Amino acid sequence: AQSVSQHNHHVILSEAASLELGCNYSYGGTVNLFWYVQYPGQHLQLLLKYFSGDPLVKGIKGFEAEFIKSKFSFNLRKPSVQWSDTAEYFCAVSRRTGNQFYFGTGTSLTVIP
């Protein structure tokens, strides 16, 4: 079945450590890619998105993600995490045709001060 996979379910890091969260999708054709974040007690909000152009996308709060078409991946990175990055992170894919967005199961990140 077609899907969006986030292989890391729970990640625990110390402050200043580097972060990489994996996201792989299995949809063919042209896709749009998103990372959403949900901080404790807050709504889901957009971190960054890619739909064309430079495959390295920069988002808010120092996050970036790289689209590697050959690997069907859109991994999220941050060179140095902060305690305030503790949150749930969701990767999402939409296709150029249709209206649906497909979300991964999320990765819970805990940053220890």
Add this chain to the structure above:
Amino acid sequence: GAGVSQSPSNKVTEKGKDVELRCDPISGHTALYWYRQSLGQGLEFLIYFQGNSAPDKSGLPSDRFSAERTGGSVSTLTIQRTQQEDSAVYLCASSSGLAGVTDTQYFGPGTRLTVL
């Protein structure tokens, strides 16, 4: 400005009862989505409204689920004859509708539905 709001925030109901969940999108947003998030699962697309176009209902899991959007603004998701497997957080999101599937979605806080 005001974001997406949903009500109620929590709903506990008995199996077999009907429930209605409400979503108020951001003013001026023409696109509206409903999602379901079950425990340990990602967000599951349910239905999409765009302006006055016919909704995309392809994600509704059964005919017990229906949704409407009145006047292009407020939307109501109705679940008839609720079952325990309907227990989940129901999220609503809206977007400007200008850029289709590249639009940023703005999410509401969700309604946590518990079916006893």
